[in-house]
Amino acid sequence: MIRPATLGFALATGLIAAALPAQVWRSDQGDGTYRNPVLFADYPDPDIIRVGEDFYFVSTIFANAPGVTILHSKDLVNWRIATHVVDWLDGDPRYDLKDGGDYRRGFYAASLRRHKGLFYLAVTPVGHKTRIYRSARIDGPWTYKELGREAFDPALFIDADGTAYLGTSIGMDGTVTLLTLNEDLSAVTAAKVTYYNKGAEGSKIIRHNGFYYLFNAIPGKLAMTISRSRSLWGPWETKPSIDDKTGGHQGAIVDMPDGSWYGFVMVDAGAIGRMTNISPIFWKDGWPWWGTPDKPDFVPDRSPKPIAGHAFAEPPSSDDFSAPTLGLQWQWNHNPDDSKWSLTQRPGFLRLHATQADGIWTARNTLTQKAQGPMMRAIVKLDMAGIEAGDVCGLGSFGKYNAQLSVVGSVxxxxxLRMQLTESTQNGPRTDIRVPAIPVTGRTLWLRADMDFQTQQGRVGYSLDNRTWQDVGDAFPLAFDWRTGTFQGQQIAISCYNPAPTGGYLDVDNFTLAPLSVGVQP
Structure with a gap:
Protein backbone atom coordinates (compact mmCIF):
# COMPACT_ATOMS: atom_id res chain seq x y z
CA MET A 1 0.00 0.00 0.00
CA ILE A 2 1.29 3.46 -0.94
CA ARG A 3 -0.03 6.60 0.67
CA PRO A 4 1.04 10.07 1.81
CA ALA A 5 3.04 10.09 5.01
CA THR A 6 0.66 9.49 7.92
CA LEU A 7 2.88 7.99 10.60
CA GLY A 8 2.54 11.05 12.81
CA PHE A 9 6.29 11.52 13.02
CA ALA A 10 8.07 14.71 12.03
CA LEU A 11 11.45 16.19 12.44
CA ALA A 12 11.71 17.97 15.76
CA THR A 13 13.74 20.54 13.91
CA GLY A 14 14.02 21.29 10.20
CA LEU A 15 16.17 19.02 8.10
CA ILE A 16 19.77 19.77 8.96
CA ALA A 17 22.75 19.79 6.69
CA ALA A 18 24.03 16.26 6.19
CA ALA A 19 27.42 16.93 7.74
CA LEU A 20 25.99 18.23 11.04
CA PRO A 21 25.44 16.02 14.07
CA ALA A 22 21.95 14.89 15.03
CA GLN A 23 20.87 15.43 18.61
CA VAL A 24 18.28 12.65 18.71
CA TRP A 25 18.80 12.32 22.46
CA ARG A 26 20.51 14.83 24.69
CA SER A 27 21.53 13.57 28.09
CA ASP A 28 23.14 16.87 29.12
CA GLN A 29 20.22 19.15 29.99
CA GLY A 30 22.27 22.34 29.79
CA ASP A 31 21.34 23.36 33.35
CA GLY A 32 23.99 21.41 35.25
CA THR A 33 22.01 18.15 35.22
CA TYR A 34 21.87 15.09 33.00
CA ARG A 35 19.29 12.40 32.40
CA ASN A 36 19.72 8.70 31.78
CA PRO A 37 20.63 6.98 29.60
CA VAL A 38 23.71 8.97 28.68
CA LEU A 39 23.52 7.50 25.16
CA PHE A 40 20.12 6.39 23.88
CA ALA A 41 21.62 3.63 21.76
CA ASP A 42 23.02 0.12 22.04
CA TYR A 43 26.26 0.38 24.01
CA PRO A 44 26.24 -2.89 25.99
CA ASP A 45 28.67 -4.46 28.49
CA PRO A 46 30.24 -1.15 29.54
CA ASP A 47 33.66 -0.82 31.14
CA ILE A 48 34.74 2.72 32.04
CA ILE A 49 38.06 3.94 33.42
CA ARG A 50 39.47 7.34 34.33
CA VAL A 51 42.94 8.48 33.28
CA GLY A 52 43.61 11.89 34.79
CA GLU A 53 40.72 14.07 33.67
CA ASP A 54 39.66 11.76 30.85
CA PHE A 55 37.13 8.92 30.90
CA TYR A 56 37.21 6.02 28.43
CA PHE A 57 34.27 3.70 27.78
CA VAL A 58 34.57 0.38 25.89
CA SER A 59 31.59 -1.61 24.66
CA THR A 60 30.71 -4.90 22.92
CA ILE A 61 30.53 -4.87 19.10
CA PHE A 62 29.95 -8.56 18.23
CA ALA A 63 30.80 -9.07 14.52
CA ASN A 64 30.74 -5.44 13.37
CA ALA A 65 33.89 -4.05 11.79
CA PRO A 66 35.85 -2.03 12.71
CA GLY A 67 35.38 -3.33 16.22
CA VAL A 68 35.87 -2.82 19.95
CA THR A 69 34.67 0.77 20.12
CA ILE A 70 36.12 3.15 22.73
CA LEU A 71 34.39 6.42 23.59
CA HIS A 72 35.89 9.42 25.40
CA SER A 73 34.35 11.92 27.81
CA LYS A 74 35.41 14.64 30.22
CA ASP A 75 32.33 14.39 32.44
CA LEU A 76 30.79 10.87 32.04
CA VAL A 77 27.79 12.45 30.28
CA ASN A 78 28.98 13.86 26.94
CA TRP A 79 30.69 11.16 24.87
CA ARG A 80 32.49 11.03 21.53
CA ILE A 81 33.90 8.00 19.74
CA ALA A 82 37.67 7.97 20.28
CA THR A 83 38.64 4.92 18.23
CA HIS A 84 38.00 1.35 17.20
CA VAL A 85 40.70 -0.94 18.56
CA VAL A 86 40.25 -3.64 15.91
CA ASP A 87 40.36 -2.36 12.33
CA TRP A 88 39.72 -5.82 10.90
CA LEU A 89 38.23 -8.87 12.61
CA ASP A 90 40.80 -11.63 12.32
CA GLY A 91 41.11 -15.25 13.37
CA ASP A 92 37.88 -16.73 11.97
CA PRO A 93 36.63 -17.01 8.35
CA ARG A 94 33.09 -16.39 9.59
CA TYR A 95 34.10 -12.80 10.27
CA ASP A 96 34.11 -12.44 6.46
CA LEU A 97 30.44 -13.52 6.49
CA LYS A 98 31.34 -17.04 5.36
CA ASP A 99 29.50 -20.16 6.57
CA GLY A 100 26.55 -18.08 7.79
CA GLY A 101 28.69 -15.45 9.47
CA ASP A 102 29.28 -15.03 13.18
CA TYR A 103 26.03 -13.38 14.21
CA ARG A 104 25.44 -13.21 18.00
CA ARG A 105 29.09 -14.02 18.61
CA GLY A 106 32.27 -12.14 17.68
CA PHE A 107 33.98 -9.80 20.17
CA TYR A 108 32.18 -9.72 23.52
CA ALA A 109 32.61 -7.63 26.66
CA ALA A 110 36.04 -6.00 26.78
CA SER A 111 37.92 -4.70 29.82
CA LEU A 112 40.13 -1.60 29.68
CA ARG A 113 42.92 -0.50 32.05
CA ARG A 114 45.93 1.84 32.11
CA HIS A 115 49.20 0.40 33.48
CA LYS A 116 52.82 1.60 33.34
CA GLY A 117 52.16 4.12 30.58
CA LEU A 118 50.17 1.77 28.36
CA PHE A 119 46.52 1.10 27.74
CA TYR A 120 45.64 -2.59 28.03
CA LEU A 121 42.41 -4.07 26.74
CA ALA A 122 41.32 -7.66 27.34
CA VAL A 123 38.70 -9.12 25.01
CA THR A 124 37.63 -12.64 24.09
CA PRO A 125 36.26 -13.41 20.62
CA VAL A 126 33.63 -16.07 21.36
CA GLY A 127 35.06 -19.54 20.85
CA HIS A 128 38.64 -18.26 20.69
CA LYS A 129 41.42 -17.50 23.12
CA THR A 130 41.51 -14.21 25.01
CA ARG A 131 43.53 -11.36 23.56
CA ILE A 132 45.35 -8.60 25.42
CA TYR A 133 45.65 -5.51 23.21
CA ARG A 134 48.06 -2.74 24.15
CA SER A 135 48.82 0.78 22.99
CA ALA A 136 50.61 3.88 24.26
CA ARG A 137 47.74 6.01 22.92
CA ILE A 138 44.01 5.45 23.16
CA ASP A 139 43.68 5.98 19.40
CA GLY A 140 46.36 3.37 18.65
CA PRO A 141 48.03 1.73 16.98
CA TRP A 142 47.04 -1.35 18.98
CA THR A 143 48.80 -4.72 18.95
CA TYR A 144 47.80 -7.88 20.79
CA LYS A 145 49.10 -11.06 22.35
CA GLU A 146 46.87 -14.09 22.59
CA LEU A 147 46.64 -15.90 25.90
CA GLY A 148 46.58 -19.68 26.12
CA ARG A 149 42.93 -19.95 27.11
CA GLU A 150 39.47 -18.49 26.64
CA ALA A 151 38.35 -16.23 29.48
CA PHE A 152 34.69 -15.34 29.06
CA ASP A 153 33.89 -11.66 29.75
CA PRO A 154 37.40 -10.97 31.11
CA ALA A 155 37.80 -8.48 33.97
CA LEU A 156 41.25 -6.93 33.82
CA PHE A 157 42.52 -5.82 37.23
CA ILE A 158 45.93 -4.42 38.21
CA ASP A 159 46.68 -4.76 41.93
CA ALA A 160 48.63 -2.24 43.99
CA ASP A 161 51.84 -4.27 43.62
CA GLY A 162 51.53 -4.21 39.82
CA THR A 163 50.35 -7.81 39.44
CA ALA A 164 47.76 -8.18 36.71
CA TYR A 165 44.77 -10.53 36.87
CA LEU A 166 41.85 -11.53 34.70
CA GLY A 167 38.60 -12.39 36.42
CA THR A 168 36.27 -14.62 34.45
CA SER A 169 32.97 -16.39 35.00
CA ILE A 170 30.04 -17.47 32.86
CA GLY A 171 26.44 -17.25 33.98
CA MET A 172 25.51 -20.90 33.38
CA ASP A 173 28.10 -21.77 36.04
CA GLY A 174 28.96 -18.76 38.21
CA THR A 175 32.43 -19.88 39.29
CA VAL A 176 34.65 -16.79 39.38
CA THR A 177 38.23 -17.68 38.45
CA LEU A 178 41.23 -15.36 38.70
CA LEU A 179 43.96 -15.79 36.09
CA THR A 180 47.32 -14.36 37.13
CA LEU A 181 49.23 -12.75 34.23
CA ASN A 182 52.95 -12.33 33.74
CA GLU A 183 54.68 -8.96 33.94
CA ASP A 184 53.94 -7.82 30.39
CA LEU A 185 50.39 -9.26 30.42
CA SER A 186 51.15 -11.67 27.60
CA ALA A 187 50.59 -15.04 29.31
CA VAL A 188 48.69 -16.74 32.13
CA THR A 189 50.96 -17.98 34.92
CA ALA A 190 48.32 -19.34 37.32
CA ALA A 191 44.57 -19.92 37.63
CA LYS A 192 42.63 -20.18 40.86
CA VAL A 193 38.94 -20.17 41.74
CA THR A 194 38.22 -17.29 44.08
CA TYR A 195 34.45 -17.36 44.49
CA TYR A 196 31.21 -19.04 43.48
CA ASN A 197 28.22 -16.81 42.78
CA LYS A 198 25.36 -18.67 41.11
CA GLY A 199 24.58 -17.23 37.70
CA ALA A 200 27.40 -14.66 37.80
CA GLU A 201 29.17 -13.24 34.75
CA GLY A 202 30.40 -9.88 33.47
CA SER A 203 32.67 -9.44 36.50
CA LYS A 204 34.45 -6.17 37.36
CA ILE A 205 37.06 -5.77 40.13
CA ILE A 206 38.27 -2.65 41.93
CA ARG A 207 40.20 -1.96 45.15
CA HIS A 208 39.21 0.77 47.65
CA ASN A 209 40.13 1.48 51.26
CA GLY A 210 41.66 -1.94 51.90
CA PHE A 211 38.85 -3.95 50.31
CA TYR A 212 38.56 -5.68 46.97
CA TYR A 213 35.13 -5.23 45.41
CA LEU A 214 33.74 -7.71 42.90
CA PHE A 215 30.76 -6.64 40.80
CA ASN A 216 28.85 -9.43 39.06
CA ALA A 217 25.93 -9.42 36.68
CA ILE A 218 23.27 -12.08 37.27
CA PRO A 219 21.69 -12.10 33.79
CA GLY A 220 19.04 -14.67 34.68
CA LYS A 221 17.61 -12.18 37.16
CA LEU A 222 18.73 -9.02 35.31
CA ALA A 223 20.37 -8.04 38.58
CA MET A 224 23.76 -7.12 40.03
CA THR A 225 25.57 -8.28 43.16
CA ILE A 226 28.50 -6.67 44.94
CA SER A 227 31.03 -8.74 46.89
CA ARG A 228 33.92 -7.58 49.06
CA SER A 229 36.96 -9.15 50.66
CA ARG A 230 40.24 -8.15 52.30
CA SER A 231 41.94 -10.59 49.92
CA LEU A 232 41.52 -11.32 46.25
CA TRP A 233 41.16 -14.96 47.25
CA GLY A 234 38.33 -14.43 49.72
CA PRO A 235 36.44 -15.08 51.81
CA TRP A 236 33.86 -12.86 50.12
CA GLU A 237 30.72 -11.38 51.57
CA THR A 238 28.01 -10.45 49.09
CA LYS A 239 25.02 -8.16 49.03
CA PRO A 240 22.38 -7.66 46.34
CA SER A 241 22.45 -4.36 44.48
CA ILE A 242 20.40 -2.83 41.68
CA ASP A 243 18.51 -4.62 38.92
CA ASP A 244 16.90 -3.64 35.63
CA LYS A 245 13.84 -2.27 37.48
CA THR A 246 16.04 0.06 39.56
CA GLY A 247 18.78 0.90 37.06
CA GLY A 248 20.63 -2.01 35.45
CA HIS A 249 22.46 -5.28 35.98
CA GLN A 250 26.03 -5.20 34.63
CA GLY A 251 28.70 -2.61 35.37
CA ALA A 252 30.86 -1.21 38.17
CA ILE A 253 32.07 2.08 39.61
CA VAL A 254 34.75 4.62 38.67
CA ASP A 255 36.50 7.21 40.83
CA MET A 256 36.34 10.93 40.08
CA PRO A 257 39.17 13.49 40.25
CA ASP A 258 37.67 14.95 43.45
CA GLY A 259 37.58 11.56 45.20
CA SER A 260 33.85 10.90 44.73
CA TRP A 261 32.53 7.89 42.82
CA TYR A 262 30.05 7.23 40.04
CA GLY A 263 28.60 4.01 38.72
CA PHE A 264 27.98 2.77 35.20
CA VAL A 265 25.52 0.01 34.45
CA MET A 266 23.85 -1.69 31.49
CA VAL A 267 20.07 -2.01 31.26
CA ASP A 268 18.05 -4.07 28.78
CA ALA A 269 15.73 -1.62 26.99
CA GLY A 270 13.81 -3.49 24.29
CA ALA A 271 14.38 -2.97 20.57
CA ILE A 272 16.97 -0.20 21.04
CA GLY A 273 19.18 -2.78 22.73
CA ARG A 274 21.13 -2.46 25.95
CA MET A 275 21.90 1.05 27.13
CA THR A 276 24.21 2.50 29.75
CA ASN A 277 23.10 4.51 32.78
CA ILE A 278 25.36 6.66 34.96
CA SER A 279 24.64 7.04 38.66
CA PRO A 280 26.10 8.80 41.68
CA ILE A 281 27.59 6.42 44.27
CA PHE A 282 27.67 6.92 48.02
CA TRP A 283 29.52 4.80 50.58
CA LYS A 284 27.90 3.38 53.70
CA ASP A 285 29.31 0.76 56.08
CA GLY A 286 32.12 0.08 53.65
CA TRP A 287 29.82 -0.66 50.70
CA PRO A 288 29.15 1.33 47.53
CA TRP A 289 25.47 2.15 47.06
CA TRP A 290 23.90 3.33 43.83
CA GLY A 291 21.89 6.53 43.86
CA THR A 292 21.59 8.82 46.88
CA PRO A 293 21.19 8.23 50.65
CA ASP A 294 17.53 9.23 50.48
CA LYS A 295 16.90 6.72 47.67
CA PRO A 296 19.57 4.00 47.85
CA ASP A 297 20.03 1.31 45.22
CA PHE A 298 18.09 3.29 42.65
CA VAL A 299 19.68 4.91 39.59
CA PRO A 300 18.14 8.38 39.24
CA ASP A 301 16.50 9.35 35.97
CA ARG A 302 17.99 12.81 36.38
CA SER A 303 20.91 14.01 38.49
CA PRO A 304 23.56 16.76 38.73
CA LYS A 305 26.36 16.27 36.23
CA PRO A 306 29.38 14.47 37.73
CA ILE A 307 31.68 17.26 36.51
CA ALA A 308 30.30 20.66 35.62
CA GLY A 309 31.37 23.00 32.84
CA HIS A 310 31.85 20.72 29.85
CA ALA A 311 29.95 21.36 26.63
CA PHE A 312 27.53 19.04 24.89
CA ALA A 313 29.15 16.31 22.82
CA GLU A 314 27.90 13.17 21.10
CA PRO A 315 29.03 10.44 18.72
CA PRO A 316 28.75 11.54 15.08
CA SER A 317 25.84 10.30 12.99
CA SER A 318 25.01 12.32 9.84
CA ASP A 319 27.53 12.19 7.02
CA ASP A 320 28.09 13.79 3.62
CA PHE A 321 30.89 11.32 2.74
CA SER A 322 33.29 14.11 1.81
CA ALA A 323 36.07 12.86 4.13
CA PRO A 324 38.75 10.47 2.80
CA THR A 325 37.77 7.85 5.39
CA LEU A 326 34.47 6.65 6.81
CA GLY A 327 33.30 8.35 9.98
CA LEU A 328 33.76 6.52 13.27
CA GLN A 329 29.98 6.10 13.58
CA TRP A 330 29.95 3.58 10.73
CA GLN A 331 30.56 -0.15 11.03
CA TRP A 332 30.25 -2.89 8.46
CA ASN A 333 28.17 -5.98 9.15
CA HIS A 334 31.17 -8.35 9.43
CA ASN A 335 34.37 -7.54 7.51
CA PRO A 336 33.79 -5.71 4.22
CA ASP A 337 35.11 -6.64 0.81
CA ASP A 338 37.27 -3.55 0.29
CA SER A 339 37.20 -3.96 -3.49
CA LYS A 340 33.45 -3.37 -3.42
CA TRP A 341 33.22 0.08 -1.83
CA SER A 342 34.93 3.42 -2.27
CA LEU A 343 34.97 7.04 -1.14
CA THR A 344 37.33 8.06 -3.94
CA GLN A 345 35.81 6.65 -7.14
CA ARG A 346 33.36 9.53 -6.98
CA PRO A 347 34.54 12.10 -4.44
CA GLY A 348 31.78 13.29 -2.14
CA PHE A 349 29.86 10.03 -2.48
CA LEU A 350 29.99 6.61 -0.88
CA ARG A 351 29.97 4.05 -3.71
CA LEU A 352 28.70 0.58 -2.84
CA HIS A 353 29.24 -2.02 -5.55
CA ALA A 354 26.68 -4.80 -5.51
CA THR A 355 27.98 -7.88 -3.67
CA GLN A 356 26.66 -11.33 -4.47
CA ALA A 357 24.06 -12.41 -1.91
CA ASP A 358 20.54 -13.79 -1.69
CA GLY A 359 19.48 -11.22 0.91
CA ILE A 360 20.72 -8.64 3.38
CA TRP A 361 21.51 -11.29 6.02
CA THR A 362 24.26 -12.72 3.75
CA ALA A 363 25.27 -9.50 1.97
CA ARG A 364 28.77 -8.22 2.67
CA ASN A 365 29.39 -4.48 2.68
CA THR A 366 26.19 -3.66 4.48
CA LEU A 367 27.08 -0.40 6.21
CA THR A 368 25.49 0.12 9.61
CA GLN A 369 25.34 2.51 12.51
CA LYS A 370 23.45 2.34 15.78
CA ALA A 371 19.84 3.41 15.75
CA GLN A 372 19.06 6.16 18.24
CA GLY A 373 16.06 6.63 20.47
CA PRO A 374 13.61 7.42 21.59
CA MET A 375 12.41 8.35 18.05
CA MET A 376 14.58 8.87 14.99
CA ARG A 377 14.51 9.44 11.26
CA ALA A 378 17.28 8.43 8.86
CA ILE A 379 17.36 9.84 5.32
CA VAL A 380 19.72 9.00 2.46
CA LYS A 381 20.06 10.83 -0.82
CA LEU A 382 20.90 8.37 -3.60
CA ASP A 383 22.10 8.49 -7.18
CA MET A 384 20.58 5.43 -8.92
CA ALA A 385 22.43 5.77 -12.23
CA GLY A 386 24.76 2.83 -11.53
CA ILE A 387 22.08 0.31 -10.55
CA GLU A 388 21.88 -2.63 -12.94
CA ALA A 389 19.63 -5.65 -13.45
CA GLY A 390 19.12 -7.67 -10.28
CA ASP A 391 20.69 -5.11 -7.94
CA VAL A 392 18.86 -4.57 -4.63
CA CYS A 393 20.14 -1.37 -3.02
CA GLY A 394 18.60 0.72 -0.30
CA LEU A 395 18.05 1.77 3.31
CA GLY A 396 16.30 0.32 6.32
CA SER A 397 16.55 -1.33 9.71
CA PHE A 398 18.85 -4.23 10.53
CA GLY A 399 18.57 -6.67 13.42
CA LYS A 400 15.90 -9.15 14.46
CA TYR A 401 13.72 -7.52 11.80
CA ASN A 402 15.31 -6.16 8.63
CA ALA A 403 12.93 -3.78 6.90
CA GLN A 404 14.56 -2.63 3.68
CA LEU A 405 13.25 -0.15 1.13
CA SER A 406 15.37 -0.90 -1.92
CA VAL A 407 15.83 0.19 -5.50
CA VAL A 408 15.71 -2.91 -7.74
CA GLY A 409 17.17 -2.91 -11.25
CA SER A 410 15.58 -4.81 -14.17
CA VAL A 411 16.94 -6.29 -17.40
CA LEU A 417 11.15 0.35 -5.31
CA ARG A 418 10.53 -2.73 -3.19
CA MET A 419 9.79 -2.92 0.53
CA GLN A 420 10.64 -6.25 2.12
CA LEU A 421 10.77 -7.41 5.71
CA THR A 422 13.17 -10.17 6.68
CA GLU A 423 12.85 -11.79 10.09
CA SER A 424 15.75 -13.82 11.46
CA THR A 425 14.44 -17.06 12.94
CA GLN A 426 15.88 -20.31 14.27
CA ASN A 427 15.29 -21.78 10.82
CA GLY A 428 17.08 -18.94 9.06
CA PRO A 429 15.91 -15.64 7.56
CA ARG A 430 12.27 -15.45 6.49
CA THR A 431 11.41 -12.76 3.94
CA ASP A 432 8.05 -11.13 3.31
CA ILE A 433 7.62 -8.81 0.30
CA ARG A 434 5.27 -6.18 1.69
CA VAL A 435 4.15 -4.14 -1.35
CA PRO A 436 4.07 -4.47 -5.15
CA ALA A 437 6.95 -2.91 -7.06
CA ILE A 438 6.79 0.89 -7.36
CA PRO A 439 8.30 2.25 -10.60
CA VAL A 440 10.80 5.08 -10.15
CA THR A 441 12.47 7.21 -12.82
CA GLY A 442 15.33 9.68 -12.96
CA ARG A 443 18.53 9.20 -11.06
CA THR A 444 18.06 11.03 -7.74
CA LEU A 445 16.02 9.50 -4.95
CA TRP A 446 15.63 10.03 -1.20
CA LEU A 447 14.79 7.13 1.11
CA ARG A 448 13.95 7.35 4.77
CA ALA A 449 13.58 5.00 7.72
CA ASP A 450 11.70 6.05 10.86
CA MET A 451 12.08 4.13 14.13
CA ASP A 452 9.97 4.76 17.21
CA PHE A 453 11.37 2.87 20.20
CA GLN A 454 8.43 3.87 22.37
CA THR A 455 5.95 1.94 20.24
CA GLN A 456 8.61 -0.53 18.92
CA GLN A 457 7.57 0.22 15.33
CA GLY A 458 9.09 1.71 12.23
CA ARG A 459 8.21 2.87 8.73
CA VAL A 460 9.98 3.49 5.46
CA GLY A 461 9.25 6.00 2.72
CA TYR A 462 10.62 7.78 -0.32
CA SER A 463 10.69 11.12 -2.09
CA LEU A 464 11.64 12.29 -5.56
CA ASP A 465 12.39 15.85 -4.43
CA ASN A 466 13.02 15.71 -0.63
CA ARG A 467 9.79 17.66 -0.10
CA THR A 468 6.86 15.39 -0.90
CA TRP A 469 7.13 12.02 0.81
CA GLN A 470 5.29 8.73 0.38
CA ASP A 471 5.15 6.00 3.01
CA VAL A 472 5.65 2.51 1.63
CA GLY A 473 3.80 -0.32 3.32
CA ASP A 474 2.54 -0.47 6.87
CA ALA A 475 4.49 -0.16 10.10
CA PHE A 476 6.99 -2.94 10.78
CA PRO A 477 8.09 -4.28 14.18
CA LEU A 478 11.31 -3.43 15.99
CA ALA A 479 12.71 -6.00 18.40
CA PHE A 480 15.76 -7.25 20.27
CA ASP A 481 16.36 -11.01 20.28
CA TRP A 482 19.71 -12.43 21.34
CA ARG A 483 18.77 -15.94 20.24
CA THR A 484 17.94 -15.29 16.58
CA GLY A 485 18.77 -11.64 15.88
CA THR A 486 22.16 -9.97 15.88
CA PHE A 487 22.30 -9.73 19.73
CA GLN A 488 22.30 -5.98 19.13
CA GLY A 489 19.70 -3.27 19.17
CA GLN A 490 18.20 -2.25 15.85
CA GLN A 491 20.74 -0.75 13.49
CA ILE A 492 20.38 1.48 10.46
CA ALA A 493 21.65 -0.21 7.31
CA ILE A 494 22.65 0.89 3.81
CA SER A 495 23.10 -2.08 1.51
CA CYS A 496 23.59 -3.09 -2.12
CA TYR A 497 23.62 -6.70 -3.31
CA ASN A 498 22.70 -8.89 -6.28
CA PRO A 499 21.89 -12.63 -6.36
CA ALA A 500 24.06 -12.88 -9.50
CA PRO A 501 27.86 -12.48 -9.50
CA THR A 502 27.58 -9.37 -11.67
CA GLY A 503 25.95 -6.06 -10.84
CA GLY A 504 26.25 -2.33 -10.71
CA TYR A 505 26.65 0.10 -7.86
CA LEU A 506 24.83 2.57 -5.65
CA ASP A 507 26.12 6.10 -5.01
CA VAL A 508 25.13 7.56 -1.64
CA ASP A 509 25.31 11.34 -1.63
CA ASN A 510 24.56 11.94 2.04
CA PHE A 511 23.01 10.49 5.17
CA THR A 512 21.07 12.47 7.77
CA LEU A 513 19.95 11.29 11.19
CA ALA A 514 17.55 13.49 13.13
CA PRO A 515 14.95 13.26 15.90
CA LEU A 516 11.21 12.90 15.50
CA SER A 517 8.28 14.32 17.42
CA VAL A 518 4.74 13.04 17.75
CA GLY A 519 1.67 14.42 16.07
CA VAL A 520 3.21 16.75 13.48
CA GLN A 521 3.07 16.03 9.76
CA PRO A 522 6.33 16.32 7.78
Missing amino acids: KGARS
Missing part, protein backbone atom coordinates in the same frame (compact mmCIF):
# COMPACT_ATOMS: atom_id res chain seq x y z
CA LYS A 412 15.19 -3.56 -19.40
CA GLY A 413 16.96 -0.81 -17.50
CA ALA A 414 13.90 0.22 -15.53
CA ARG A 415 14.05 0.59 -11.76
CA SER A 416 11.47 0.08 -9.07
